[in-house]
Amino acid sequence: MPLMAALSPVVGLICVGAFFAAAVLAIPICRWKSAAPIIYGACLAISLAGLANALIRLLSSAPALDVVLPLGLPWLGAHFRIDALSAFFLAVINMGGAAASLYGVGYGRHEREPQRVLPFFPAFLAGMNLVLLTDDAFSFLLAWEFMSLASWALVMAHSRDPENARAGYVYILMASFGALALLLAFGLLAGADGGYAFAAIRAHTGSTLRTALVLGLVLLGAGSKAGLAPLHVWLPLAHPAAPSHVSALMSGVMTKVAVYAFIRIVFDLLGPASWWWGLPVLAIGGGTAALGILYALIQTDLKRVLAYSTIENIGVIFVALGLAIAFEANAFHAAAALALTAALFHVFNHALFKSVLFFGAGAVLTATGERQMDRLGGLIHRMPVTSFLFLIACAAISALPPLNGFASEWLVFQAILLSPQLPEWGLKLLVPAVGALLALSAALAAACFIRVFGIVFLGRPRSGPAETAIETDRWSLGAMAALAALCVLAGILPGFVIDGVAPVVDALAGARMPAQSSLQWLSIVPVAESRSSYNGLLVFIFIAASAALAAYAIHRFASKAVRRAPAWDCGYPDASPMTQYSAGSFAQPTRRVFGSVVFRASEHIDMPAPGDMRPAHFRLELHDLAWELIYTPITRAVSFAAERLNRLQFLTIRVYLSLVFFALVLLLLALAVWP
Incomplete structure (x- = not known):
């Protein structure tokens, strides 16, 4: 076990190479009928190997082995390493990759153009794994860009x-913008010496302005x-556009x-935290x-609802991270550990239930051809x-008990309740x-998913395709069932997940x-037993026993007579399914409040007399304020500047040489005054 943990980056790189090999293999065979089972089966096996490797490293105390390959920058090489943090995220990514691959074995048979999906799916998995393995800024950014390009494809x-x-x-524009921001961040972290290895960045201290x-x-x-x-503007556009198992990978x-x-970067490379870092986060x-x-809540497209819900869950994770920064800066290490545990626990949980939801949406789309809930x-x-697993x-x-979403969000609120001791x-x-x-x-999340x-699943069919839908294939159901079972187990036994992420939190x-x-009784006690505790197992037993007792009482003591009566029609005698609540009408009260x-x-209403x-x-x-207040003005400014700069295409050679000279002088001046 210690030897395997020490060699984990080597195993991780082998898995990345296997993903690339699967991507190359998919190119010549992607038009075969058996191509989808072959490629997705290979991705399933590789993801399970990567998952086992990550779990062994996470649960082992063996020191991490730094692997350096003669690639990348000549004086630096490509550094790869797996510590507790990267091992945890590798486990999450390969768990999601294995589930998406299993789902794809059945779902891929319905793909209209498999040649556009099969080569890029393993490449996408390879890119995500490679980001987590890298231990220097150049390799990190290279892997980050490869991940973005594969997902864009x-x-x-x-x-x-x-x-x-x-x-x-929109997605490729936002991905390029994000990569540029990270490039500048790593440039500031490396400083004038250009120490791009993460070990060199950790040893480099900087000013308050630099950290800001x-x-x-x-x-x-x-x-x-x-x-x-x-x-977030790319996310509700890109996630619904991708195939459903890819949407699960992108979102979860x-x-x-x-x-x-x-x-x-913030917890490891940037140095000791300051309390004000937590404010913007x-x-x-x-x-x-x-x-x-x-x-x-106001969307009617099923996959777009799930995409916007991802934004909400990412916000929950960053709230917990902001609390961890604030507590750590004030040397409240126990409270910081609680907040960071809550963030990592919710990372794990969101990968589980969001993947099931996107898989369920893909099953509905395959069975009906419809994404519109109405x-x-x-x-x-x-x-x-499908409906049971989706439920x-x-x-x-x-966040309903005793499932996993409640456990992690409950920990976030427990961390919030410790905030009065913060001095700032x-x-x-x-x-x-x-x-x-x-x-x-x-x-609102509860209201959203009740809706x-x-x-989608209750009431009467609102269209012909919904009325003739059939259950999805067993491969897809197996992927959903496996992740749904983990949702239940992580909610009933959250202590094992908390102990599993403890090495990351401790580091x-x-x-x-x-x-x-x-x-x-396998309770969880975030601070002290006298203050608060939660037992998912007892809650599950109580709910199961109460439901069983209620069902027994109803069937035992209810009248055996069969009574039939017309359903309440809300004042509408027409039995058309169109008289049911729609997605828009369900969300109307919330929409009118906010x-x-x-x-x-x-609202524009034309009501005849x-x-x-x-x-x-x-x-x-409806108006998207982010588009109207931020991106539309930026687009206009870029168009205006592009029209003016277009004149630079028609200058003489002497003017071009002068511009190059002045640019060189400015760069040398900037290098001379670099702190």
Whole structure:
């Protein structure tokens, strides 16, 4: 075991090479009927090997082995290393990759153009693994860009649809912007000496101004990939455009690579934390959580609802990270360990239930050809297994006990309750406000997924395809069932997950939560038993026993007479399925409360007078403030500048040489005054 843990980066690089080999193999065979099972089966086996390698490294105390290959910058080489932090995220990524590959064995048979998906799927997995293995800035950025390009190719798989082409364009622009921000951040971290290896960056200290600039650039670079508001605009476009198993990877897994980048730089490379670092992280995280779930509540496209929900969960994770920074800066190591544990636990949980939800959406799309919720309904009778697994994931993402989403969000709130001991008034005022936003987000998330499950799976079919839908294939059901079972187990036995991430927390915060799996009845005690505790196993037993007792009482004592009566028609005698609640009508109260502020919503109603036989018309107008206030002005400014700079194409050679000379002088001056 120690030898295997020490050699973990070598095994990880072998897995990356195997992914690349699968990508190359997919090119000549992608048109074969058996190509999808071959490629996805290979990805499944490689992901399981990577998962086992990561778990062995995470649970072992063996020192990490630094592997240097003669690649990249000539004087630096390419450094690769797996420590506790990268091992945890490698486990999350390969778990999601294995589930998506298993799902793809069945789902890939329905792909219209497999040659646009099969070569890039293993390449995408290789890129994400490679980001987590790198131990120098140059290799990190190279792997980051490769991951972005592979995922962009998958987003563009169905580019004949104009909406998908637009999604790919916006995504590649935001990915390029994020990579530029990270490039600048690593340049500031390396300093004038150009020490790009992570070990050299850790030894390099800088000024307060430098750390502020790096923090801002990392929030831009990692935040744009994770989906922090207002950098989230690509996410609700790109995730629905990709094939469903790729959407699960992008939403449940790739966003965690961005979280890893933020933790690696801020908690590991940037040096000792200052309390004010937590302010922007907390504020952006809280705003992202509330904004994401509000947008999810008003969407009618099933996959777009799930994409906006990812934004909300990323906000929850960054709130916990902001708390960990604030506590660590004030030397409250136990509280910092609690907040960081909550963040990592939610990273793991979100990868589970969001993957199940996107897999379920893909099953519905395959069975009906529909993503619009208002054209679905009644699928619980036609897709009973999918509906049951989807329901588990809906309950988990709504933070309902005893599932895993409740356990991690409960830990976040426990960390928030420790904030009064922070001495800085900025944090004393901000943390309760962020806690209120998280509480609002949790309540709205429950409403959002009650709406999703009710409109999609309950009621009566609203269209012909929904009425004739059939259950999805067993491979897809197996992938959903495996992750749904983990949602239940991680909620019932959260102490084992908390102990599993303890090496990561100990390495970053210098402390860890007490060992949870040894407590009586497998309870979890984040601070002290007299203060708060939670037992998922007892809650599960109580819910199961109560439900069984209620079912027995109803069947034992209820009348055996069969009574039939017409269903309540709400005053509408027409039995048309169109008289059911729609996705828009379900969200109307929430939209009217928050819409005028968050979306600038306006309703336009044309109601004919009595006796007028014209049909009534209703039109809802919503505005995306991020697009209108940030990106539209930037687009106009870039267009204006491009028109003016276009004149530079028509200068003489002497003018070009003069411009080059002055640019060289400016660069030399900048190098001379570099601190």
